[in-house]
Amino acid sequence: MTEQMLRVGSVLPLTHDVYRMELYGAYDASVTPGQFLNFRVGGLYLRRPLSVCDMANNRERASVVFRVVGKGTEELTWLREGDTVDTLVGLGNGFDLSKAGERPLLVGGGVGAAPLVWLCRELCRRGAQVQVVLGFRTGADVLLAREFRSFGASVTVVTEDGSFGETGFVTNVVKTLSYSHFYACGPLPMFRALEKTVATDGQYSFEARMGCGFGACMGCALPELTGGKRVCKDGPVFGREEVRWES
Amino acid sequence: MGKLSVDLSGWELDNPIIPASGCFGYGKEFAELYDINVLGTFSCKGTTREPRVGNPAPRIAECTAGMLNAVGLQNPGVDHVLEHELPELAGYFRKKIIANVSGFSLDDYVYACEKLGKSEQVGLLEVNVSCPNVRHGGMSFGTTPEAASAVTKAVKGVTDKPVYIKLTPNVTDIAAIAKACEEAGADGVCLINTLLGMRIDLRERRPLLANRTGGYSGPGVFPVALRMVYDVYEAVDIPIIGMGGVRTVEDVLEMLLAGASAVEVGAANLVDPFVCERLVAELPNALDRYHFRNVRSVVGRAHPVVRWRDRAGVKTKEE
Numbered sequence: 208m209t210e211q212m213l214r215v216g217s218v219l220p221l222t223h224d225v226y227r228m229e230l231y232g233a234y235d236a237s238v239t240p241g242q243f244l245n246f247r248v249g250g251l252y253l254r255r256p257l258s259v260c261d262m263a264n265n266r267e268r269a270s271v272v273f274r275v276v277g278k279g280t281e282e283l284t285w286l287r288e289g290d291t292v293d294t295l296v297g298l299g300n301g302f303d304l305s306k307a308g309e310r311p312l313l314v315g316g317g318v319g320a321a322p323l324v325w326l327c328r329e330l331c332r333r334g335a336q337v338q339v340v341l342g343f344r345t346g347a348d349v350l351l352a353r354e355f356r357s358f359g360a361s362v363t364v365v366t367e368d369g370s371f372g373e374t375g376f377v378t379n380v381v382k383t384l385s386y387s388h389f390y391a392c393g394p395l396p397m398f399r400a401l402e403k404t405v406a407t408d409g410q411y412s413f414e415a416r417m418g419c420g421f422g423a424c425m426g427c428a429l430p431e432l433t434g435g436k437r438v439c440k441d442g443p444v445f446g447r448e449e450v451r452w453e454s
Numbered sequence: 455m456g457k458l459s460v461d462l463s464g465w466e467l468d469n470p471i472i473p474a475s476g477c478f479g480y481g482k483e484f485a486e487l488y489d490i491n492v493l494g495t496f497s498c499k500g501t502t503r504e505p506r507v508g509n510p511a512p513r514i515a516e517c518t519a520g521m522l523n524a525v526g527l528q529n530p531g532v533d534h535v536l537e538h539e540l541p542e543l544a545g546y547f548r549k550k551i552i553a554n555v556s557g558f559s560l561d562d563y564v565y566a567c568e569k570l571g572k573s574e575q576v577g578l579l580e581v582n583v584s585c586p587n588v589r590h591g592g593m594s595f596g597t598t599p600e601a602a603s604a605v606t607k608a609v610k611g612v613t614d615k616p617v618y619i620k621l622t623p624n625v626t627d628i629a630a631i632a633k634a635c636e637e638a639g640a641d642g643v644c645l646i647n648t649l650l651g652m653r654i655d656l657r658e659r660r661p662l663l664a665n666r667t668g669g670y671s672g673p674g675v676f677p678v679a680l681r682m683v684y685d686v687y688e689a690v691d692i693p694i695i696g697m698g699g700v701r702t703v704e705d706v707l708e709m710l711l712a713g714a715s716a717v718e719v720g721a722a723n724l725v726d727p728f729v730c731e732r733l734v735a736e737l738p739n740a741l742d743r744y745h746f747r748n749v750r751s752v753v754g755r756a757h758p759v760v761r762w763r764d765r766a767g768v769k770t771k772e773e
Contacts, residue, residue, distance in 0.1 A: 208486065252517070252519065253516050253521055253724070253725060295727070416514045424477060424724050425476075426514035428513075430511075430528070431510060
Protein backbone atom coordinates (compact mmCIF):
# COMPACT_ATOMS: atom_id res chain seq x y z
CA MET A 208 0.00 0.00 0.00
CA THR A 209 1.18 3.50 -0.80
CA GLU A 210 -0.35 6.91 -0.20
CA GLN A 211 -0.31 8.99 -3.37
CA MET A 212 -1.69 12.22 -4.68
CA LEU A 213 -3.29 10.90 -7.85
CA ARG A 214 -3.97 13.33 -10.69
CA VAL A 215 -7.42 13.21 -12.20
CA GLY A 216 -7.48 12.70 -15.97
CA SER A 217 -11.18 12.78 -16.67
CA VAL A 218 -14.54 12.15 -15.04
CA LEU A 219 -17.15 11.08 -17.56
CA PRO A 220 -20.66 9.64 -17.19
CA LEU A 221 -21.26 6.10 -18.46
CA THR A 222 -24.99 6.09 -17.63
CA HIS A 223 -27.35 8.48 -15.86
CA ASP A 224 -25.82 7.68 -12.44
CA VAL A 225 -22.54 5.87 -13.14
CA TYR A 226 -19.25 7.65 -13.80
CA ARG A 227 -15.82 6.64 -14.94
CA MET A 228 -12.79 8.46 -13.58
CA GLU A 229 -9.22 8.17 -14.84
CA LEU A 230 -6.37 8.71 -12.39
CA TYR A 231 -2.68 9.16 -13.13
CA GLY A 232 -0.19 7.82 -10.61
CA ALA A 233 2.60 5.32 -10.09
CA TYR A 234 1.00 1.90 -9.87
CA ASP A 235 3.75 -0.63 -9.33
CA ALA A 236 3.56 -4.35 -10.01
CA SER A 237 2.04 -5.00 -6.59
CA VAL A 238 -1.23 -3.41 -7.81
CA THR A 239 -3.33 -6.21 -9.32
CA PRO A 240 -6.81 -6.71 -10.83
CA GLY A 241 -9.49 -6.83 -8.13
CA GLN A 242 -7.69 -4.49 -5.75
CA PHE A 243 -9.15 -1.16 -4.75
CA LEU A 244 -8.18 2.47 -4.16
CA ASN A 245 -9.30 4.48 -1.12
CA PHE A 246 -10.01 8.15 -1.78
CA ARG A 247 -10.03 11.07 0.60
CA VAL A 248 -12.82 13.28 -0.67
CA GLY A 249 -13.31 16.93 0.22
CA GLY A 250 -15.24 17.59 3.41
CA LEU A 251 -15.83 13.96 4.33
CA TYR A 252 -14.11 12.14 7.16
CA LEU A 253 -13.81 8.55 5.99
CA ARG A 254 -12.13 7.56 2.77
CA ARG A 255 -14.23 6.08 -0.04
CA PRO A 256 -13.09 2.74 -1.49
CA LEU A 257 -13.47 1.98 -5.22
CA SER A 258 -12.17 -1.01 -7.16
CA VAL A 259 -9.72 -0.50 -9.98
CA CYS A 260 -11.65 -0.91 -13.24
CA ASP A 261 -8.76 -0.88 -15.70
CA MET A 262 -5.08 -0.08 -15.95
CA ALA A 263 -3.40 1.49 -18.98
CA ASN A 264 -0.38 3.50 -20.20
CA ASN A 265 2.27 1.24 -18.70
CA ARG A 266 0.63 1.27 -15.26
CA GLU A 267 0.41 5.04 -15.15
CA ARG A 268 -3.32 5.45 -15.63
CA ALA A 269 -5.94 3.61 -13.60
CA SER A 270 -9.67 4.04 -13.96
CA VAL A 271 -12.47 3.54 -11.48
CA VAL A 272 -16.20 3.26 -12.14
CA PHE A 273 -18.73 4.26 -9.51
CA ARG A 274 -22.45 4.76 -9.09
CA VAL A 275 -23.54 7.92 -7.28
CA VAL A 276 -25.17 6.64 -4.10
CA GLY A 277 -24.35 9.32 -1.53
CA LYS A 278 -22.27 12.33 -0.64
CA GLY A 279 -18.90 10.69 -1.17
CA THR A 280 -19.57 9.46 -4.67
CA GLU A 281 -21.29 12.74 -5.53
CA GLU A 282 -18.18 14.65 -4.44
CA LEU A 283 -16.10 12.43 -6.74
CA THR A 284 -18.15 13.52 -9.73
CA TRP A 285 -17.08 17.13 -9.10
CA LEU A 286 -13.39 16.36 -9.55
CA ARG A 287 -11.93 17.85 -12.75
CA GLU A 288 -8.96 17.17 -14.97
CA GLY A 289 -5.77 18.21 -13.19
CA ASP A 290 -7.25 17.99 -9.67
CA THR A 291 -5.32 15.83 -7.23
CA VAL A 292 -6.85 13.38 -4.82
CA ASP A 293 -5.21 11.83 -1.74
CA THR A 294 -5.46 8.08 -2.33
CA LEU A 295 -4.31 4.88 -0.70
CA VAL A 296 -3.20 2.65 -3.57
CA GLY A 297 -2.93 -1.12 -3.82
CA LEU A 298 -5.40 -2.22 -1.17
CA GLY A 299 -6.83 -5.70 -0.70
CA ASN A 300 -6.29 -9.10 -2.23
CA GLY A 301 -7.23 -9.12 -5.88
CA PHE A 302 -8.32 -11.95 -8.14
CA ASP A 303 -6.19 -15.08 -8.34
CA LEU A 304 -5.49 -15.31 -12.09
CA SER A 305 -3.60 -18.57 -11.79
CA LYS A 306 -6.84 -20.50 -11.30
CA ALA A 307 -8.54 -19.21 -14.46
CA GLY A 308 -7.96 -22.22 -16.72
CA GLU A 309 -8.59 -22.05 -20.46
CA ARG A 310 -12.21 -20.91 -20.48
CA PRO A 311 -12.82 -18.62 -17.50
CA LEU A 312 -16.20 -17.03 -16.91
CA LEU A 313 -16.63 -13.46 -15.67
CA VAL A 314 -19.99 -12.50 -14.18
CA GLY A 315 -20.78 -8.87 -13.39
CA GLY A 316 -23.91 -7.30 -11.93
CA GLY A 317 -24.43 -3.55 -12.42
CA VAL A 318 -21.30 -1.53 -11.54
CA GLY A 319 -19.89 -4.87 -10.37
CA ALA A 320 -18.82 -5.26 -14.00
CA ALA A 321 -16.09 -2.66 -13.44
CA PRO A 322 -13.47 -4.63 -11.44
CA LEU A 323 -13.70 -7.40 -14.06
CA VAL A 324 -12.42 -5.21 -16.90
CA TRP A 325 -8.74 -5.29 -16.00
CA LEU A 326 -9.08 -8.96 -15.10
CA CYS A 327 -10.56 -9.66 -18.54
CA ARG A 328 -7.80 -7.70 -20.25
CA GLU A 329 -5.13 -9.72 -18.42
CA LEU A 330 -6.80 -13.09 -18.98
CA CYS A 331 -7.26 -12.41 -22.71
CA ARG A 332 -3.65 -11.28 -22.97
CA ARG A 333 -2.61 -14.62 -21.50
CA GLY A 334 -4.58 -16.38 -24.23
CA ALA A 335 -7.60 -17.52 -22.26
CA GLN A 336 -10.99 -17.83 -23.99
CA VAL A 337 -12.88 -15.48 -21.72
CA GLN A 338 -16.66 -15.52 -21.51
CA VAL A 339 -18.38 -12.55 -19.89
CA VAL A 340 -21.97 -12.32 -18.64
CA LEU A 341 -23.14 -8.89 -17.54
CA GLY A 342 -26.47 -8.27 -15.85
CA PHE A 343 -28.28 -4.94 -15.55
CA ARG A 344 -31.71 -3.74 -14.53
CA THR A 345 -32.56 -2.04 -17.83
CA GLY A 346 -30.91 -1.18 -21.13
CA ALA A 347 -30.19 2.30 -19.79
CA ASP A 348 -27.91 0.82 -17.13
CA VAL A 349 -25.72 -1.21 -19.49
CA LEU A 350 -22.05 -0.30 -19.24
CA LEU A 351 -18.57 -1.48 -20.25
CA ALA A 352 -19.81 -4.27 -22.58
CA ARG A 353 -17.82 -2.91 -25.53
CA GLU A 354 -14.71 -2.71 -23.32
CA PHE A 355 -14.85 -6.45 -22.64
CA ARG A 356 -15.43 -7.20 -26.34
CA SER A 357 -12.41 -5.10 -27.32
CA PHE A 358 -10.14 -7.57 -25.52
CA GLY A 359 -11.62 -10.45 -27.52
CA ALA A 360 -13.95 -11.87 -24.89
CA SER A 361 -17.38 -13.20 -25.82
CA VAL A 362 -19.91 -11.04 -24.01
CA THR A 363 -23.57 -11.67 -23.18
CA VAL A 364 -25.64 -8.84 -21.74
CA VAL A 365 -28.79 -9.61 -19.73
CA THR A 366 -31.36 -7.09 -18.54
CA GLU A 367 -34.11 -7.78 -16.05
CA ASP A 368 -36.75 -6.08 -18.20
CA GLY A 369 -35.42 -7.35 -21.52
CA SER A 370 -34.90 -3.84 -22.90
CA PHE A 371 -31.38 -4.82 -24.00
CA GLY A 372 -29.81 -8.20 -24.77
CA GLU A 373 -31.23 -11.31 -23.15
CA THR A 374 -34.09 -11.11 -20.68
CA GLY A 375 -33.80 -12.19 -17.05
CA PHE A 376 -30.85 -12.69 -14.75
CA VAL A 377 -27.18 -13.60 -15.27
CA THR A 378 -27.89 -17.09 -13.92
CA ASN A 379 -30.17 -17.82 -16.92
CA VAL A 380 -27.13 -17.48 -19.15
CA VAL A 381 -24.52 -18.93 -16.80
CA LYS A 382 -26.31 -22.28 -16.65
CA THR A 383 -26.05 -22.68 -20.43
CA LEU A 384 -22.27 -22.16 -20.49
CA SER A 385 -19.31 -24.42 -19.86
CA TYR A 386 -16.27 -22.86 -18.19
CA SER A 387 -13.10 -23.72 -16.27
CA HIS A 388 -13.39 -21.23 -13.37
CA PHE A 389 -15.54 -18.20 -12.57
CA TYR A 390 -15.02 -14.68 -11.23
CA ALA A 391 -18.00 -12.66 -10.00
CA CYS A 392 -18.62 -9.13 -8.80
CA GLY A 393 -22.02 -7.65 -8.04
CA PRO A 394 -24.73 -7.46 -5.40
CA LEU A 395 -25.08 -10.16 -2.74
CA PRO A 396 -28.42 -11.52 -4.07
CA MET A 397 -26.66 -12.17 -7.39
CA PHE A 398 -23.90 -14.06 -5.56
CA ARG A 399 -26.48 -16.21 -3.78
CA ALA A 400 -28.26 -17.03 -7.03
CA LEU A 401 -24.95 -17.76 -8.76
CA GLU A 402 -23.87 -20.00 -5.94
CA LYS A 403 -26.81 -22.28 -6.76
CA THR A 404 -25.98 -22.25 -10.48
CA VAL A 405 -22.22 -22.51 -10.87
CA ALA A 406 -20.50 -25.80 -11.60
CA THR A 407 -16.84 -24.97 -10.87
CA ASP A 408 -14.61 -23.26 -8.33
CA GLY A 409 -14.67 -19.53 -8.42
CA GLN A 410 -14.04 -16.20 -6.73
CA TYR A 411 -16.38 -13.48 -5.51
CA SER A 412 -15.42 -9.82 -5.07
CA PHE A 413 -17.34 -8.32 -2.14
CA GLU A 414 -18.36 -4.78 -1.36
CA ALA A 415 -18.61 -3.33 2.17
CA ARG A 416 -18.80 -0.12 4.12
CA MET A 417 -15.25 0.38 5.33
CA GLY A 418 -13.52 2.33 8.04
CA CYS A 419 -9.85 2.32 7.11
CA GLY A 420 -9.58 0.05 4.05
CA PHE A 421 -6.27 -1.51 5.13
CA GLY A 422 -7.19 -3.94 7.87
CA ALA A 423 -6.85 -1.93 11.06
CA CYS A 424 -10.38 -1.30 12.31
CA MET A 425 -12.42 -4.46 11.66
CA GLY A 426 -15.18 -2.17 10.38
CA CYS A 427 -15.81 -4.15 7.19
CA ALA A 428 -15.56 -7.68 8.60
CA LEU A 429 -18.56 -9.82 7.70
CA PRO A 430 -19.25 -12.07 10.70
CA GLU A 431 -21.99 -14.13 9.05
CA LEU A 432 -20.57 -14.56 5.56
CA THR A 433 -16.85 -14.83 6.18
CA GLY A 434 -16.62 -15.67 9.88
CA GLY A 435 -15.23 -12.23 10.58
CA LYS A 436 -12.67 -11.92 7.80
CA ARG A 437 -12.09 -8.35 6.67
CA VAL A 438 -13.35 -7.42 3.22
CA CYS A 439 -10.59 -4.81 2.89
CA LYS A 440 -7.56 -6.87 3.89
CA ASP A 441 -8.51 -10.57 3.62
CA GLY A 442 -10.70 -9.76 0.59
CA PRO A 443 -12.29 -8.08 -1.25
CA VAL A 444 -11.95 -11.23 -3.37
CA PHE A 445 -12.89 -14.42 -1.54
CA GLY A 446 -12.75 -17.95 -2.88
CA ARG A 447 -16.14 -19.62 -3.19
CA GLU A 448 -15.20 -22.06 -0.42
CA GLU A 449 -14.30 -19.26 2.03
CA VAL A 450 -17.84 -17.94 2.19
CA ARG A 451 -20.59 -19.35 4.42
CA TRP A 452 -23.49 -19.14 2.03
CA GLU A 453 -26.00 -20.75 4.37
CA SER A 454 -25.90 -17.69 6.64
CA MET B 455 14.82 11.36 30.40
CA GLY B 456 14.56 12.69 26.87
CA LYS B 457 12.73 15.78 25.78
CA LEU B 458 9.72 13.77 24.61
CA SER B 459 9.76 10.97 27.15
CA VAL B 460 6.97 10.41 29.64
CA ASP B 461 6.45 8.16 32.61
CA LEU B 462 3.39 5.98 33.08
CA SER B 463 3.53 4.43 36.56
CA GLY B 464 7.21 3.65 36.29
CA TRP B 465 7.17 2.69 32.61
CA GLU B 466 9.17 5.22 30.62
CA LEU B 467 7.94 5.85 27.08
CA ASP B 468 10.14 7.57 24.48
CA ASN B 469 7.29 9.89 23.63
CA PRO B 470 3.63 10.37 24.53
CA ILE B 471 2.14 9.33 21.18
CA ILE B 472 0.12 6.10 21.42
CA PRO B 473 -2.24 4.73 18.75
CA ALA B 474 -5.50 3.86 20.47
CA SER B 475 -7.13 0.50 20.83
CA GLY B 476 -9.28 -0.64 17.93
CA CYS B 477 -7.66 1.71 15.46
CA PHE B 478 -4.32 -0.04 15.17
CA GLY B 479 -5.05 -3.76 15.34
CA TYR B 480 -1.87 -5.40 16.64
CA GLY B 481 0.24 -2.94 14.69
CA LYS B 482 0.92 -5.28 11.79
CA GLU B 483 -0.84 -3.28 9.07
CA PHE B 484 1.02 -0.13 10.15
CA ALA B 485 4.39 -1.87 10.48
CA GLU B 486 4.13 -2.42 6.72
CA LEU B 487 3.92 1.36 6.28
CA TYR B 488 6.46 2.77 8.73
CA ASP B 489 8.73 1.70 11.59
CA ILE B 490 6.21 1.64 14.42
CA ASN B 491 9.05 1.58 16.96
CA VAL B 492 9.03 5.39 16.68
CA LEU B 493 5.80 5.37 18.70
CA GLY B 494 5.67 5.72 22.48
CA THR B 495 3.83 2.42 22.40
CA PHE B 496 0.41 1.36 21.13
CA SER B 497 -2.77 0.01 22.63
CA CYS B 498 -3.80 -3.31 21.11
CA LYS B 499 -7.24 -4.27 19.83
CA GLY B 500 -9.65 -4.84 22.74
CA THR B 501 -9.19 -8.39 23.91
CA THR B 502 -11.76 -10.54 25.68
CA ARG B 503 -11.71 -13.90 27.44
CA GLU B 504 -13.39 -15.73 24.55
CA PRO B 505 -13.00 -15.07 20.81
CA ARG B 506 -15.65 -12.70 19.46
CA VAL B 507 -16.87 -12.40 15.91
CA GLY B 508 -18.36 -8.95 16.52
CA ASN B 509 -21.50 -7.22 15.33
CA PRO B 510 -23.26 -7.72 11.98
CA ALA B 511 -22.53 -5.33 9.07
CA PRO B 512 -22.77 -2.44 8.48
CA ARG B 513 -20.56 -1.46 11.40
CA ILE B 514 -19.29 1.89 10.16
CA ALA B 515 -21.00 5.17 9.32
CA GLU B 516 -19.71 8.56 8.27
CA CYS B 517 -20.84 11.58 10.31
CA THR B 518 -19.95 15.22 10.68
CA ALA B 519 -16.31 15.55 11.74
CA GLY B 520 -15.93 11.87 12.43
CA MET B 521 -17.37 8.41 12.25
CA LEU B 522 -19.53 5.91 14.07
CA ASN B 523 -18.36 2.38 14.70
CA ALA B 524 -20.14 -0.63 16.09
CA VAL B 525 -17.51 -3.30 15.58
CA GLY B 526 -18.52 -5.01 18.82
CA LEU B 527 -15.14 -6.12 20.16
CA GLN B 528 -14.28 -8.55 17.38
CA ASN B 529 -11.08 -10.26 18.55
CA PRO B 530 -9.51 -13.73 18.62
CA GLY B 531 -9.66 -14.08 22.42
CA VAL B 532 -6.94 -13.75 25.05
CA ASP B 533 -5.42 -17.21 24.60
CA HIS B 534 -5.04 -16.75 20.86
CA VAL B 535 -3.52 -13.32 21.41
CA LEU B 536 -0.92 -14.77 23.77
CA GLU B 537 -0.13 -17.67 21.47
CA HIS B 538 -0.16 -15.91 18.10
CA GLU B 539 -0.53 -12.13 17.98
CA LEU B 540 2.03 -11.29 20.69
CA PRO B 541 4.79 -13.65 19.48
CA GLU B 542 4.28 -12.34 15.95
CA LEU B 543 4.33 -8.77 17.26
CA ALA B 544 7.79 -9.37 18.79
CA GLY B 545 9.09 -9.65 15.22
CA TYR B 546 8.26 -6.04 14.36
CA PHE B 547 7.79 -4.14 17.64
CA ARG B 548 10.57 -3.97 20.25
CA LYS B 549 8.63 -2.09 22.92
CA LYS B 550 6.04 -3.19 25.40
CA ILE B 551 2.44 -2.56 24.49
CA ILE B 552 -0.68 -1.47 26.29
CA ALA B 553 -2.97 -4.48 26.52
CA ASN B 554 -6.58 -3.37 26.15
CA VAL B 555 -8.96 -5.76 27.89
CA SER B 556 -12.73 -5.93 27.85
CA GLY B 557 -15.24 -8.22 29.48
CA PHE B 558 -18.81 -9.08 30.31
CA SER B 559 -18.34 -10.09 33.92
CA LEU B 560 -15.79 -9.55 36.68
CA ASP B 561 -14.53 -13.06 35.99
CA ASP B 562 -13.90 -12.17 32.35
CA TYR B 563 -11.81 -9.15 33.29
CA VAL B 564 -9.87 -11.08 35.91
CA TYR B 565 -9.19 -13.99 33.57
CA ALA B 566 -7.94 -11.87 30.66
CA CYS B 567 -5.97 -9.40 32.81
CA GLU B 568 -4.25 -12.11 34.81
CA LYS B 569 -3.09 -13.84 31.64
CA LEU B 570 -2.05 -10.73 29.73
CA GLY B 571 -0.42 -9.25 32.84
CA LYS B 572 2.05 -12.14 32.85
CA SER B 573 3.33 -11.35 29.37
CA GLU B 574 6.65 -9.53 29.26
CA GLN B 575 5.40 -7.73 26.16
CA VAL B 576 2.72 -5.95 28.17
CA GLY B 577 3.67 -2.65 29.78
CA LEU B 578 0.32 -1.88 31.30
CA LEU B 579 -3.26 -3.05 31.26
CA GLU B 580 -5.91 -0.75 29.85
CA VAL B 581 -9.15 -2.06 31.26
CA ASN B 582 -12.01 -1.04 29.01
CA VAL B 583 -15.15 -0.51 31.08
CA SER B 584 -16.60 1.62 28.35
CA CYS B 585 -17.37 -0.24 25.11
CA PRO B 586 -20.72 1.16 23.92
CA ASN B 587 -21.24 -1.50 21.26
CA VAL B 588 -21.93 -4.67 23.18
CA ARG B 589 -24.90 -5.48 25.36
CA HIS B 590 -24.71 -6.74 28.93
CA GLY B 591 -21.25 -5.61 29.69
CA GLY B 592 -18.48 -3.33 28.69
CA MET B 593 -19.92 0.07 29.29
CA SER B 594 -22.16 -1.03 32.16
CA PHE B 595 -19.02 -1.45 34.29
CA GLY B 596 -18.03 2.12 33.58
CA THR B 597 -21.26 3.96 34.24
CA THR B 598 -21.37 3.77 38.02
CA PRO B 599 -18.57 4.45 40.51
CA GLU B 600 -19.42 1.20 42.32
CA ALA B 601 -19.05 -1.04 39.26
CA ALA B 602 -15.88 0.72 38.08
CA SER B 603 -14.45 0.33 41.55
CA ALA B 604 -15.31 -3.38 41.64
CA VAL B 605 -13.57 -4.06 38.31
CA THR B 606 -10.51 -2.09 39.40
CA LYS B 607 -10.18 -4.00 42.67
CA ALA B 608 -10.71 -7.36 41.00
CA VAL B 609 -8.07 -6.70 38.34
CA LYS B 610 -5.56 -5.17 40.74
CA GLY B 611 -5.76 -8.38 42.75
CA VAL B 612 -4.43 -10.54 39.93
CA THR B 613 -1.63 -8.55 38.30
CA ASP B 614 1.51 -6.62 39.16
CA LYS B 615 1.28 -4.55 35.98
CA PRO B 616 -0.04 -1.01 36.20
CA VAL B 617 -3.81 -1.00 35.75
CA TYR B 618 -5.37 1.90 33.86
CA ILE B 619 -9.14 2.04 33.59
CA LYS B 620 -10.54 3.28 30.27
CA LEU B 621 -13.59 5.40 30.97
CA THR B 622 -16.72 6.15 29.03
CA PRO B 623 -17.91 9.71 28.38
CA ASN B 624 -21.52 8.48 28.37
CA VAL B 625 -22.04 9.35 32.04
CA THR B 626 -23.21 12.31 34.10
CA ASP B 627 -19.98 12.77 36.05
CA ILE B 628 -16.85 11.16 34.66
CA ALA B 629 -14.70 12.68 37.39
CA ALA B 630 -16.64 10.80 40.08
CA ILE B 631 -16.00 7.53 38.29
CA ALA B 632 -12.32 8.32 37.84
CA LYS B 633 -12.15 9.10 41.54
CA ALA B 634 -13.76 5.76 42.38
CA CYS B 635 -11.16 3.97 40.24
CA GLU B 636 -8.36 5.83 41.97
CA GLU B 637 -9.71 4.93 45.39
CA ALA B 638 -10.00 1.29 44.31
CA GLY B 639 -6.30 1.26 43.49
CA ALA B 640 -6.16 2.09 39.77
CA ASP B 641 -2.72 3.25 38.66
CA GLY B 642 -4.19 5.55 36.04
CA VAL B 643 -7.20 6.31 33.88
CA CYS B 644 -7.68 6.57 30.11
CA LEU B 645 -10.34 8.77 28.61
CA ILE B 646 -12.46 9.06 26.61
CA ASN B 647 -13.95 6.06 24.84
CA THR B 648 -16.45 6.89 22.07
CA LEU B 649 -19.65 8.87 22.48
CA LEU B 650 -22.78 6.87 21.88
CA GLY B 651 -24.49 8.02 18.68
CA MET B 652 -26.50 6.97 15.65
CA ARG B 653 -27.31 7.72 12.03
CA ILE B 654 -30.46 6.92 10.10
CA ASP B 655 -30.61 5.82 6.47
CA LEU B 656 -33.05 8.20 4.76
CA ARG B 657 -34.02 5.82 1.97
CA GLU B 658 -34.47 2.78 4.19
CA ARG B 659 -35.94 4.74 7.13
CA ARG B 660 -33.99 2.74 9.64
CA PRO B 661 -30.74 3.03 11.60
CA LEU B 662 -27.72 2.92 9.35
CA LEU B 663 -25.75 0.63 11.63
CA ALA B 664 -26.94 -2.95 12.06
CA ASN B 665 -26.31 -2.47 15.80
CA ARG B 666 -28.63 0.61 15.64
CA THR B 667 -26.17 2.70 17.66
CA GLY B 668 -22.42 3.11 17.55
CA GLY B 669 -19.53 5.00 19.09
CA TYR B 670 -18.78 8.47 17.72
CA SER B 671 -15.11 9.34 17.31
CA GLY B 672 -13.03 11.71 15.25
CA PRO B 673 -12.19 15.42 15.49
CA GLY B 674 -15.77 16.28 16.46
CA VAL B 675 -15.33 14.73 19.91
CA PHE B 676 -12.04 16.49 20.70
CA PRO B 677 -13.47 19.39 22.74
CA VAL B 678 -15.64 17.00 24.75
CA ALA B 679 -12.68 14.74 25.46
CA LEU B 680 -10.46 17.66 26.37
CA ARG B 681 -12.98 19.00 28.88
CA MET B 682 -13.30 15.59 30.49
CA VAL B 683 -9.52 15.15 30.78
CA TYR B 684 -9.39 18.61 32.37
CA ASP B 685 -12.15 17.72 34.87
CA VAL B 686 -10.62 14.38 35.76
CA TYR B 687 -7.20 15.99 36.29
CA GLU B 688 -8.83 18.21 38.90
CA ALA B 689 -10.35 15.19 40.63
CA VAL B 690 -7.60 12.56 40.77
CA ASP B 691 -3.85 12.34 41.37
CA ILE B 692 -3.13 9.33 39.16
CA PRO B 693 -1.84 9.72 35.58
CA ILE B 694 -4.29 10.23 32.75
CA ILE B 695 -3.94 8.99 29.19
CA GLY B 696 -5.99 11.48 27.17
CA MET B 697 -7.71 10.62 23.90
CA GLY B 698 -10.64 11.58 21.72
CA GLY B 699 -10.42 13.24 18.32
CA VAL B 700 -6.69 13.97 18.48
CA ARG B 701 -5.37 14.59 14.99
CA THR B 702 -2.73 17.35 15.05
CA VAL B 703 0.30 18.13 17.18
CA GLU B 704 -1.61 21.12 18.57
CA ASP B 705 -4.33 18.71 19.74
CA VAL B 706 -1.62 16.70 21.49
CA LEU B 707 -0.37 19.80 23.31
CA GLU B 708 -3.89 20.76 24.35
CA MET B 709 -4.44 17.28 25.76
CA LEU B 710 -1.19 17.50 27.72
CA LEU B 711 -2.08 20.97 28.97
CA ALA B 712 -5.46 19.68 30.12
CA GLY B 713 -3.67 17.09 32.21
CA ALA B 714 -2.93 14.04 30.11
CA SER B 715 0.47 12.42 30.75
CA ALA B 716 0.30 10.67 27.37
CA VAL B 717 -2.03 10.89 24.39
CA GLU B 718 -3.75 8.19 22.41
CA VAL B 719 -4.72 8.74 18.79
CA GLY B 720 -7.62 6.70 17.45
CA ALA B 721 -9.79 7.33 14.41
CA ALA B 722 -7.19 9.58 12.76
CA ASN B 723 -5.08 6.46 12.04
CA LEU B 724 -7.88 5.08 9.91
CA VAL B 725 -8.05 7.98 7.48
CA ASP B 726 -4.39 8.98 7.67
CA PRO B 727 -2.32 5.86 8.39
CA PHE B 728 0.86 7.91 8.85
CA VAL B 729 -0.60 10.35 11.39
CA CYS B 730 1.18 8.99 14.49
CA GLU B 731 4.56 8.82 12.79
CA ARG B 732 4.08 12.46 11.82
CA LEU B 733 2.96 13.54 15.31
CA VAL B 734 6.10 12.04 16.86
CA ALA B 735 8.24 13.87 14.28
CA GLU B 736 6.45 17.19 14.76
CA LEU B 737 6.35 17.21 18.54
CA PRO B 738 9.85 18.61 19.26
CA ASN B 739 9.27 21.68 17.08
CA ALA B 740 5.80 22.18 18.52
CA LEU B 741 7.26 22.21 22.04
CA ASP B 742 9.77 24.85 20.97
CA ARG B 743 7.12 26.92 19.26
CA TYR B 744 5.09 27.16 22.46
CA HIS B 745 8.16 27.49 24.70
CA PHE B 746 8.04 24.19 26.56
CA ARG B 747 11.25 22.54 27.70
CA ASN B 748 9.90 19.02 27.42
CA VAL B 749 6.67 17.05 27.23
CA ARG B 750 6.50 16.45 30.98
CA SER B 751 6.50 20.15 31.70
CA VAL B 752 3.34 20.61 29.59
CA VAL B 753 1.20 18.20 31.57
CA GLY B 754 -1.57 19.95 33.46
CA ARG B 755 -0.26 23.47 32.82
CA ALA B 756 -3.67 24.75 31.78
CA HIS B 757 -4.75 24.32 35.39
CA PRO B 758 -4.18 26.84 38.18
CA VAL B 759 -0.60 26.67 39.42
CA VAL B 760 -1.58 25.26 42.80
CA ARG B 761 -3.21 22.30 41.14
CA TRP B 762 -0.39 21.12 38.91
CA ARG B 763 2.28 21.76 41.51
CA ASP B 764 0.30 19.96 44.17
CA ARG B 765 -0.76 17.09 41.92
CA ALA B 766 2.44 16.58 40.03
CA GLY B 767 4.90 17.13 42.85
CA VAL B 768 7.20 14.45 41.49
CA LYS B 769 7.05 15.76 37.99
CA THR B 770 7.93 19.36 38.81
CA LYS B 771 11.05 18.20 40.60
CA GLU B 772 12.31 16.75 37.36
CA GLU B 773 12.19 20.06 35.53
